[in-house]
Amino acid sequence: MDFDYYTTFGTMFRAQRGARMIVLEHSEKGSYHTCSTVTRYTTEVSPYGFTKGGQICILAANGLVALVDISRTDDPYPDSFPVKITVWSGTYE
Incomplete structure (x- = not known):
């Protein structure tokens, strides 16, 4: 999946190679439908905005759709993030 976690020039989650990310609101359900329709x-x-948990949709350039579910952490500036990744078969386009 075209998604990386960088710490070299500022800690960031970054979409790579033509992928797009969508940060879901806490009121939105992390699902294939949500990830493929929210723009x-x-x-x-x-x-660091995810220390209380959250979800990011990843839309890969090849059409794959994934949901990154980030678990809550008690550290306000953690070195790592526990995640669960769901990748759906099929494409959003």
């Missing part, structure tokens, strides 16, 4: 695209986001 608030971004290419990078600070992970």
